[in-house]
Amino acid sequence: MKAIKLYLNYAGHCFANAKHVVKGDKDEMIKFHALFALLHHPKKGWILFDTGYTSRFYESTKRYPNKIYANATKVVVTDTDEIKNQIKSIGLETSDIQHIIISHFHADHIGGLKDFNNATMYCTKKAYQKVKEISDLFAFSKGILKDLIPDDIEERLVFIEDFSTSNTDDIFGVTYDLFQDDSVIIYNLPGHAAGQIGVEFETQKEKYFLVADSCWDERAYKEGKLPNSIVRLFFDSWKDYKDSLEKVISYHKKFPDVIIVPTHCSKTTDNLVSNEINMDVL
Ligand SMILES: [Zn+2]
Numbered sequence: 400m401k402a403i404k405l406y407l408n409y410a411g412h413c414f415a416n417a418k419h420v421v422k423g424d425k426d427e428m429i430k431f432h433a434l435f436a437l438l439h440h441p442k443k444g445w446i447l448f449d450t451g452y453t454s455r456f457y458e459s460t461k462r463y464p465n466k467i468y469a470n471a472t473k474v475v476v477t478d479t480d481e482i483k484n485q486i487k488s489i490g491l492e493t494s495d496i497q498h499i500i501i502s503h504f505h506a507d508h509i510g511g512l513k514d515f516n517n518a519t520m521y522c523t524k525k526a527y528q529k530v531k532e533i534s535d536l537f538a539f540s541k542g543i544l545k546d547l548i549p550d551d552i553e554e555r556l557v558f559i560e561d562f563s564t565s566n567t568d569d570i571f572g573v574t575y576d577l578f579q580d581d582s583v584i585i586y587n588l589p590g591h592a593a594g595q596i597g598v599e600f601e602t603q604k605e606k607y608f609l610v611a612d613s614c615w616d617e618r619a620y621k622e623g624k625l626p627n628s629i630v631r632l633f634f635d636s637w638k639d640y641k642d643s644l645e646k647v648i649s650y651h652k653k654f655p656d657v658i659i660v661p662t663h664c665s666k667t668t669d670n671l672v673s674n675e676i677n678m679d680v681l
Pocket of ligand 1: 507612662
């Protein structure tokens with residue numbers, strides 16, 4: 400594998416009830432940070448994995464039906480939280496981001512897409528098909544705000560299954576070598592959302608597996624603890640969710656040294672994020 404450089408931080412947060420995140424936990428609200436990853440590839444340049452929240456969340460939820468989403472989920476994002484402002488501190492312009500890997504199309508993962516007009520975007524066919532299929536009226540009920548999706552997405556979107564080399568994998572069946580150089584490996588993690596993916600890569604120091612929302616809490620892959628099944632209401636498939644989680648559990652058993660990063664697990668991510676961009680720490 401070619402060494403990737405990594406920086407992780409939050410781009411805003413919302414709140415979730417702990418008793419929904421892990422069945423049996425206390426009835427209390429906890430922060431659900433919108434984690435993003437800034438990667439640097441020696442040949443491909445700057446890459447984002449997900450893009451967090453931006454103030455566009457507020458604009459797109461001003462009116463019904465999307466307002467129901469905002470009423471149910473209090474979102475906090477300031478100007479300084481937005482990725483386009485964070486990257487300025489190291490002299491990066493939004494046009495320097497050449498690639499965006501979209502784990503899935505929920506609002507807390509794609510809020511910044513419209514800021515990066517120069518980037519090729521990568522997702523699975525299933526993830527995008529679902530976005531196309533779902534009616535504008537009900538999209539919010541599945542965590543999708545269509546206003547956040549760039550108008551020219553189809554000209555810039557690349558389907559991972561078409562673009563990347565596939566490899567067989569003992570646990571996941573198939574994986575994709577995104578740039579055909581063994582540097583960024585894509586894993587299918589459907590269930591929470593249709594066609595959801597995670598990414599695995601190695602820095603000079605560690606190997607990481609960013610697993611998006613295939614688990615919300617480290618106890619999910621360490622102890623098999625599931626969320627409260629009420630979350631099925633907005634998941635794409637509870638069966639696929641459990642299958643994907645089983646695969647992450649098996650992966651963790653097989654590769655205990657790889658750092659697994661669930662997007663919204665503060666216990667994991669608080670130790671990895673920093674407000675100062677330094678590509679040589681992680
Ligand atoms: Zn999420």
